Amino acid sequence: MSLTDSQYNEIMREYDSRRSYDMRVASDRLREVEDRIPRIRDIRREVCELTGKVMRDTLLNGSDSSDALSEMSSRLHELSLEKERLIKEAGFPDGYLDPPYICPDCKDTGYVDGKKCHCLRQKEFDIAYSQSHLKSYLADQSFDDFSLSYYDDKNASTGKTPRQYASLALKGCRTFAENFHGKGSGNLLLHGPTGTGKTMLSNCVARQVLRAGYSVIYFTAYSFFELMSDKTFGRESGKNDMDYDNLMHADLVILDDLGSEATNRMTVTHLFNFLNERIISASPVLITTNLTMDELMKRYSDRIFSRIIGSYSVYTLLGSDIRILKRYK
Ligand SMILES: [Zn+2]
Numbered sequence: 001m002s003l004t005d006s007q008y009n010e011i012m013r014e015y016d017s018r019r020s021y022d023m024r025v026a027s028d029r030l031r032e033v034e035d036r037i038p039r040i041r042d043i044r045r046e047v048c049e050l051t052g053k054v055m056r057d058t059l060l061n062g063s064d065s066s067d068a069l070s071e072m073s074s075r076l077h078e079l080s081l082e083k084e085r086l087i088k089e090a091g092f093p094d095g096y097l098d099p100p101y102i103c104p105d106c107k108d109t110g111y112v113d114g115k116k117c118h119c120l121r122q123k124e125f126d127i128a129y130s131q132s133h134l135k136s137y138l139a140d141q142s143f144d145d146f147s148l149s150y151y152d153d154k155n156a157s158t159g160k161t162p163r164q165y166a167s168l169a170l171k172g173c174r175t176f177a178e179n180f181h182g183k184g185s186g187n188l189l190l191h192g193p194t195g196t197g198k199t200m201l202s203n204c205v206a207r208q209v210l211r212a213g214y215s216v217i218y219f220t221a222y223s224f225f226e227l228m229s230d231k232t233f234g235r236e237s238g239k240n241d242m243d244y245d246n247l248m249h250a251d252l253v254i255l256d257d258l259g260s261e262a263t264n265r266m267t268v269t270h271l272f273n274f275l276n277e278r279i280i281s282a283s284p285v286l287i288t289t290n291l292t293m294d295e296l297m298k299r300y301s302d303r304i305f306s307r308i309i310g311s312y313s314v315y316t317l318l319g320s321d322i323r324i325l326k327r328y329k
Contacts, residue, residue, distance in 0.1 A: 022099035141203040162319035169315035177208035192317030198288040214251035228270035258289040
């Protein structure tokens with residue numbers, strides 16, 4: 001990963017301070033619960049005494065402690081059941097005494113069994129590709145905010161009305177995002193004119209997938225091809241290879257506004273290789289484009305086009321410019 005030491009240290013400091021917060025909340029809640037149910041405090045003391053006593057006996061007397069151990073563990077079990085019951089009866093929510101981890105998988109440490117947790121990988125992506133803007137932007141983009149009422153439901157000159165197309169796209173994207181499980185989740189292509197909601201839908205997908213704990217890398221076509229040509233021409237430090245590696249290993253890659261770049265033979269090859277590798281490893285990609293299917297075929301060759309059609313769910317978005325409609329609503 002192409003982070004500097006200081007960027008990495010900054011991330012680790014964030015984890016540290018989050019963990020202190022987690023512990024503080026947990027200990028405040030423990031005090032609150034113990035004040036309300038004094039028996040919980042007695043239970044905690046008994047647990048401490050029990051475990052301390054067995055440890056002392058084992059260390060000092062060297063006694064064969066298997067009996068003592070099994071007696072202790074059955075008593076500990078009893079105490080833990082009693083504690084659970086008391087907390088529940090007092091009306092505290094489940095898990096109230098657990099620290100409020102943002103990522104329960106790594107308990108806000110960034111690592112699981114010595115390997116980077118998905119939350120750490122995402123933080124690295126966010127910094128490496130300056131995508132923190134994506135997160136804040138995504139905060140208010142959920143499928144529930146996607147309103148079909150902006151789409152015209154009368155004009156069906158292309159077979160369906162714009163609203164019917166949008167409804168299919170919404171359903172397809174939602175299903176994709178809700179069932180996302182990393183590799184093998186399929187691919188999406190959203191196409192249609194500017195301002196018909198493609199970017200909003202892809203943001204809704206990104207948000208849901210991120211929330212489920214998967215990593216997402218977002219690229220405009222322009223920045224994607226810039227990275228690809230850096231990889232081809234960059235010879236120093238191997239940085240671009242690592243970037244490319246990340247691009248290949250992200251759980252979901254979003255390629256926004258395909259067709260807005262200046263196309264040449266090189267970009268066509270890059271795009272083909274990229275889509276091909278992602279398909280071979282069953283790694284999902286979401287593409288948005290203003291181009292029609294005919295235009296895609298003309299611009300990127302039949303090879304790419306047949307790749308896209310064959311392994312992507314394709315949705316069309318049409319209609320009067322929603323951004324304009326919104327402004328005049
Ligand atoms: Zn984590």
